[in-house]
Amino acid sequence: MTELLVYAPGLREEERIMHLGHQMDLLAARYKVDASHDMVYFEIDDPSRITLRQVNELFESIGLKPRFVGHVPPELKRGDVTERLV
Structure with a gap:
């Protein structure tokens, strides 16, 4: 399993969280949202099916x-x- 943590400023807006849920149907990964910190934690079972892009x-x-x-x-x-980025 591969883990990835993403900070996405502005994610805490309820509408964007809903859109994220719809978009996640396109990726083969589980995720958890920490809306109060604008963070998304991904768990990816098969990293060969997902790219950073x-x-x-x-x-x-x-x-x-x-x-x-x-x-x-x-x-x-x-x-x-x-x-x-430095």
């Missing part, structure tokens, strides 16, 4: 800019070109 697009489709917290598992980075 897909997670990014999921949040951007509901008007949020995700920030990945902590170590990003390398198996989610396939095909993504990313730059580390």
Whole structure:
């Protein structure tokens, strides 16, 4: 199992949480929302079925800019070109 923590400022708005629930149908992952801190915790059983790009697009489709917290598992980075923000 792979774990991923995402900070998404603005997520605490009730409408965005509902949209996130609808968008999660597209990903093969379980998730928990901490709305008071704008955080989403993902548990991914098969990381070969999900990429960081897909997670990014999921949040951007509901008007949020995700920030990945902590170590990003390398198996989610396939095909993504990313730059580390300092």
